[in-house]
Amino acid sequence: MASQVFPELPTPSSLLSAYASMSTSIMLFRTMFNQLFPRELRRYVVDAVRFYWKPKSSKLTLVFDEKDGMTANHMFDAAEAFLCTRINPNSDRLRITKSVKETHINIKFADSEEIADSFEGIPVSWRYVRQPPQNRNGDGDDFDYSMGKSSPGRGFSLEKRYIELKFDKKYKEIIITSYLPWIVKRSQELEDQKKVVKLRNLQSYGGGPGGYKESVNLDHPSTFETLAMDPKMKKMIIDDLNLFLRRKDFYKKVGKAWKRGYLLYGPPGTGKSSLIAAIANYLKFDIYDLQLSNVGGDSSLKKLMLQTSNRSILVIEDIDCSIQLPDRKGIAPAKFPDAKPGRDPMFTLSGLLNFIDGLWSCCGDERIIIFTTNHKERLDPALLRPGRMDMHIHMSYLTVDGFETLAANYLNVHNQHWRFREIKELIKCKKVTPAEVAEELMKSEDADEVLEGLVRFLKRKKMEEDESEDGVDNEVHETKKAKVIS
């Protein structure tokens, strides 16, 4: 009927056969095309067309991949750390991380969040991107998320994470030469703020050559603010540390290892260990505590020293009595009454000194070495000569300034207390260590009671010392008298 009304219309059977022959031709053409042009070539052509036809953008995007091959990309870590300080208060999503060893919680910006920043008036925008794992065909659909992670061996690539930085192309130079180095520096500062200072004991198995180290967090609260010592001396030490830190190029120029040596000497309880902790907390350097009496010999010492890292402090306490150090020719001088008897020293002082100079000259940066002693006069002059120990710091008995620091720290009492005049007079005329006074100040929370107790303690100490001095004077007098008579 329809063919009678519209005689020019094709019949359904002719339409069907035309469709069948057309789809056969398409399939034939597709097969031929796939055989003639392999997938790589097709992809290349598509990419080339896309590249030339894409509208040119005025924006440049820098990509910070999380990994550079197998190694971590420091620039990614630096950018991530820096961006933690730029998180928008209105952010909808944030990432929270914390490793077992960390004592703080990290708040980081999440994927697809954008952060706007500016550098010298140049607006920039940051974006964190997480690319899900993909199969080898380039799509991520058949990834088995229930397994939790992809397996490259089974045809999947791992999740890719990167950070993008977008800005106007005309600022490329300034962003790369100024903004990025500034971010690296800033991230290092942030890292230092968070860093937990570690205390590691350098020991060797039974004096043998196999060295190992134990490590704990240094929870010593001592800082330069809490340290009771002469303010001028305190400032000198801080200035010296700051100068040391910023002189990397200087040390390189003059061909010296970037290291600094301090000798702390003074009576027990004057704050030598507290000063070491204050330096470590100030610089955020780890401390390596080397027990010389446990070191078997030169090779053992070498092994232990190689375990120490840069930006660290090597501490050798009580150098005068920790071991019978022989002199530079290997002959033990007979002037170490406190030295540990029994075992012959298996390494030489020259071994120790050469190590500090030699090893750190070639593979040590930002190293500090600190020796402590209660008896400076007993040390080998080779250890005292300039260049070996750069600064000799005398930790003396408590001064008036030192007492003020302790009273402020322990009692939150400042110069206004009526007992201060009497206490200061007593401190001026008698030798008392900060440790002794600190102990007295801890006895109660009541400042009046504590200061009254301190006065009693200082008077008692004065009396005892006066008596013992009188005793010595009488003895000398009697001896002289006996000599005259004879």
Ligand SMILES: Nc1ncnc2c1ncn2[C@@H]1O[C@H](COP(=O)(O)OP(=O)(O)OP(=O)(O)O)[C@@H](O)[C@H]1O
């Ligand atoms: N200068 C100081 N400032 C503040 N506190 C101090 C000072 N000196 C000593 N103390 C207090 O006394 C305690 C013992 O001091 P520290 O161990 O630092 O003395 P030291 O000189 O290293 O003694 P030693 O020679 O016996 O090792 C410290 O924990 C601290 O509380």
